[in-house]
Amino acid sequence: MSVASFARNILLAGCGSIAYKLWSSHSRTSAPLRRILAKHNTSTGPKFYNGLTNRKACAIMAQMRSGHCGLNSYLHRFGKADSPYCECGYGKEMVQHYLLECRKFKDQRASLRTTLGTGRMKMEWILGHPKAALATLEYIHRTGRLQQT
Numbered sequence: 001m002s003v004a005s006f007a008r009n010i011l012l013a014g015c016g017s018i019a020y021k022l023w024s025s026h027s028r029t030s031a032p033l034r035r036i037l038a039k040h041n042t043s044t045g046p047k048f049y050n051g052l053t054n055r056k057a058c059a060i061m062a063q064m065r066s067g068h069c070g071l072n073s074y075l076h077r078f079g080k081a082d083s084p085y086c087e088c089g090y091g092k093e094m095v096q097h098y099l100l101e102c103r104k105f106k107d108q109r110a111s112l113r114t115t116l117g118t119g120r121m122k123m124e125w126i127l128g129h130p131k132a133a134l135a136t137l138e139y140i141h142r143t144g145r146l147q148q149t
Ligand SMILES: [Zn+2]
Pocket: 086, 087, 088, 089, 090, 093, 097, 101, 102, 103, 104
């Protein structure tokens, strides 16, 4: 799927109750990210997810925000990856590493930075604000890292 059609899909349909179920199903997890997001007055729950506009986009954002996603640090806990570390060799492949640090995705991140502005390249922004989330989803799409989701 091209970036354009991916973005169009996001803009076309609504999340509604699916988003709420996704959010609720993760509400008892205690990923550190949730604490980060809670501290910064970010949008949460239906308010956040209704800003997104299709089921896939909602699912990806819920996974990123909860840490329950197809990255090695998570998969390794369940024996689904040989190592929790990233292929780039610079740390465990966790959500923050993937979005803000991984050297494999410098180009994609540069594009995200251009869209959001350098000051907003923070977890609370890229996963916490509905307007930034669209740019974050485009980053995720361009990296091709989470294709299976
Ligand atoms: Zn990496």
